[in-house]
Amino acid sequence: MVGLLIVACEIGFWLFILMGLTLRYVFKQKKWGAFFLVCTPVLDLILLAATYIDLRQGAVASVIHGLAAVYIGVSLAFGHQMVKWADARFAYRFAGGPKPKGKPKYGKERSVYEMVGWARHFISYVIGAGLLYGLTYLIQAPERTEALIQLVNTWGMILTIDFIISISYVIWPKKHPENITG
Structure with a gap:
């Protein structure tokens, strides 16, 4: 059940x-668009509650529960x-907004981009691990929550592998082809 709920x-x-951006840019309904965008975290709460209930009712935790x-x-x-x-792509396509920029490819900008991405990954890990440890504590059945x-x-x-890859962009920044001499 939890696996289907995650999907x-x-x-x-x-x-x-999609609904929020369509309402915002195609139908010019900014308030309704914002409403749908703000509703996305509600799905997270539903998922967390369903996972807790499933485990509390005696389910043995699996990777699927952890994926929640x-x-x-x-x-x-x-x-x-x-x-x-x-939003940037919708604004460009439907509202005459500026063309969205891609990720930086070279130098310090790429290094910063990679490290910010890793920092977000770290934050997601802290949140997710906290939830996993919290569920384990609340369920009080280590034999059922080992997964x-x-x-x-x-x-x-x-996360460690991601850090090694990300920090490599800081240690050995990729140079723009125009700046390579040789």
């Missing part, structure tokens, strides 16, 4: 964003950025 929440997230916390962490840490990304702690550890390794 439904992800679809709902993008539908709320991962989804919430990522949604909270990256959600505003994703909405901003979609949640394993997910925290796996995600921690992924």
Whole structure:
């Protein structure tokens, strides 16, 4: 059940964003557009409540239950950025806004971009791991919540790999082809 709810929440997230941006730019209904954009975190609360209820009723935690916390962490840490990304493209396509900029490719700008991305990943990890530990504490059944702690550890390794990749852009910034001499 929780797996289907995660899929439904992800679809709902993008539908709320699409509805909000369509109302804002196509139908010029800024207040209604803002309403739908603000509603996206409600999906996170529904998902968290359903996960808790499922575990509280005796379900053995699985990676799927853990993904609910991962989804919430990522949604909270990256959600505003994703909405901003979609908003810029909608404004360009439907409201004559400026052409959206892509991610920087070279130098200090790319280094900063990569480290900000890692910082968001770290924030999502802190939120998600906190939720996973919180669920484990609330359920008070370590034999049923072991998968949640394993997910925290796996995600921690992924976060470490992401840091190594991100910091490499700081240590060895990619130079613009015009600036390479040789």
